[in-house]
Amino acid sequence: MNKVISPIHSQKLPTPKKHWLWKHMKDFAPSPIEFIMKNISELGDTFEAEIPTRKFVMTCDADLIKYVLQGNHRNYRKTKAYDEMQLLLGNGLVTSRGDFWRKQRRLAQPAFSKKNLANLFQSMGKVVEDFIEELNNKRGQEVDIAHEMMAITAKIAIKSLFSADLEGDLLKVYKSMTDIQRYMILRIHKPIFKPFFHFNGRHSRYQRSFEVMNNIIQKLIKERKESGETKDDLLQMLMDARYQDTGEKMEYEQLRDELLTMFSAGHETSANAMAWTWYLLVQHPEIVAKLKEEAQRVLDGRLATFEELKQLTYTRQVLEEGMRLYPPAWIVGREAIEADEFEGLTIEKDQNIQCCIYALHRSSKYYPNPDAFDPERFTAANVKARPSHHYMPFGAGPRFCIGTHFAMMEMQLILAAMVQSFDFELVEGQHIVMEPLITLRPKYGIRLKVK
Numbered sequence: 001m002n003k004v005i006s007p008i009h010s011q012k013l014p015t016p017k018k019h020w021l022w023k024h025m026k027d028f029a030p031s032p033i034e035f036i037m038k039n040i041s042e043l044g045d046t047f048e049a050e051i052p053t054r055k056f057v058m059t060c061d062a063d064l065i066k067y068v069l070q071g072n073h074r075n076y077r078k079t080k081a082y083d084e085m086q087l088l089l090g091n092g093l094v095t096s097r098g099d100f101w102r103k104q105r106r107l108a109q110p111a112f113s114k115k116n117l118a119n120l121f122q123s124m125g126k127v128v129e130d131f132i133e134e135l136n137n138k139r140g141q142e143v144d145i146a147h148e149m150m151a152i153t154a155k156i157a158i159k160s161l162f163s164a165d166l167e168g169d170l171l172k173v174y175k176s177m178t179d180i181q182r183y184m185i186l187r188i189h190k191p192i193f194k195p196f197f198h199f200n201g202r203h204s205r206y207q208r209s210f211e212v213m214n215n216i217i218q219k220l221i222k223e224r225k226e227s228g229e230t231k232d233d234l235l236q237m238l239m240d241a242r243y244q245d246t247g248e249k250m251e252y253e254q255l256r257d258e259l260l261t262m263f264s265a266g267h268e269t270s271a272n273a274m275a276w277t278w279y280l281l282v283q284h285p286e287i288v289a290k291l292k293e294e295a296q297r298v299l300d301g302r303l304a305t306f307e308e309l310k311q312l313t314y315t316r317q318v319l320e321e322g323m324r325l326y327p328p329a330w331i332v333g334r335e336a337i338e339a340d341e342f343e344g345l346t347i348e349k350d351q352n353i354q355c356c357i358y359a360l361h362r363s364s365k366y367y368p369n370p371d372a373f374d375p376e377r378f379t380a381a382n383v384k385a386r387p388s389h390h391y392m393p394f395g396a397g398p399r400f401c402i403g404t405h406f407a408m409m410e411m412q413l414i415l416a417a418m419v420q421s422f423d424f425e426l427v428e429g430q431h432i433v434m435e436p437l438i439t440l441r442p443k444y445g446i447r448l449k450v451k
């Protein structure tokens with residue numbers, strides 16, 4: 001049995017043994033999830049860790065996470081790590097803070113209303129149809145499902161945001177996004193090396209990758225402005241939205257940041273959720289059979305309509321369970337604005353608190369047999385019986401994911417279409433490894449045989 005200290009009632013948090021100079025960096029940076037899970041099992045749900053220049057509290061305690069993200073959210077701002085994310089996302093919704101964020105959220109929220117989602121759903125169908133056709137041509141071959149999912153969610157995001165196609169730019173987007181994320185994580189995990197990245201070429205490489213993304217988004221905004229056309233997409237909604245107080249529109253730079261944010265936050269996350277779900281599914285043919293039965297009964301070979309999504313309950317359960325085991329946003333960080341206290345735990349001013357959603361979802365305190373893939377955990381009755389803050393793939397509190405319903409409808413649509421057309425088999429002998437960047441990715445992909 002692991003020794004579990006309840007840190008919530010102790011003033012001094014446990015901490016793993018550390019190196020005098022590197023502190024925990026050498027264990028944490030190369031494999032953060034292993035580091036976190038090991039220490040949670042040895043020290044308890046909340047412990048303190050340190051890398052040069054930064055100390056943080058790591059927790060998977062559901063009550064503490066809820067308190068930080070929701071209960072007393074006014075005292076907790078996004079951490080400095082989000083400043084690193086500005087390298088890609090500028091001052092968009094994910095990274096902005098305070099009153100400015102509130103103003104932007106109010107402006108963007110209506111774009112995700114049920115009526116607008118139903119409109120956006122129309123355009124998703126065509127992308128999914130094309131995807132199924134392309135995959136059909138790969139029958140008998142091996143595909144990297146992580147790559148396939150990234151491609152389809154990127155296409156859906158571009159369609160929903162800009163009513164455009166990515167055409168030849170898809171691979172460029174994929175490479176640039178990976179490169180930028182790896183750079184951001186390097187800066188977050190090894191902050192003392194930041195100055196060197198300007199000399200060893202790493203920063204210039206990031207700049208080139210950013211330019212690729214920036215140019216694609218800029219071109220799409222420019223084309224819309226010049227064409228004078230009006231379309232049913234997120235770009236149009238954000239271009240037309242007016243601030244409540246001034247009645248003014250969003251400045252161009254801000255519009256670009258919001259679109260880059262929605263594109264990035266809106267496709268990688270869903271892609272990873274789908275890829276990991278497939279990884280779980282190929283190991284559970286009995287669950288695939290139930291998925292097929294539901295899709296056959298509700299859809300009979302067709303794509304789902306917006307109204308039919310409600311009936312695809314098992315499909316939703318499978319996706320929810322997939323995101324429990326592999327939450328795409330695997331960690332969420334906050335910093336205390338003022339000193340605080342939570343159930344005997346003293347929180348200092350500026351204390352960095354890392355809410356590890358991955359560890360929360362894998363905690364045996366909240367889930368019996370936590371590592372097992374079991375979509376029954378998400379039946380209506382089971383969800384009702386469990387406190388809602390034991391499951392947080394989309395975060396919690398006012399900074400809860402704005403794209404939750406968008407993501408769920410997109411993933412249900414794709415998964416139901418795929419199970420109706422294909423069977424997949426895991427290619428033997430590959431090394432499936434988690435890469436916890438900003439999102440939780442399969443590091444070397446997941447190769448499946450299409451049948």
Ligand code: HEM
Pocket residue numbers: 093094105261262265266267269270273327328329332333392393394395396398399400401402403404406407
């Ligand atoms: C499976 C898919 C998704 C997952 C797991 C996910 C997860 C999350 C999480 C955990 C947060 C909160 C981060 C924090 O509190 O620090 C967040 C925020 C956000 N997400 Fe998502 N997301 C997904 C899909 C999407 C989609 C499809 C969009 C847009 C179309 C989107 C746009 C955003 C934005 C703009 C924010 C910032 C919201 C704010 O702070 O006001 N996400 N997401």
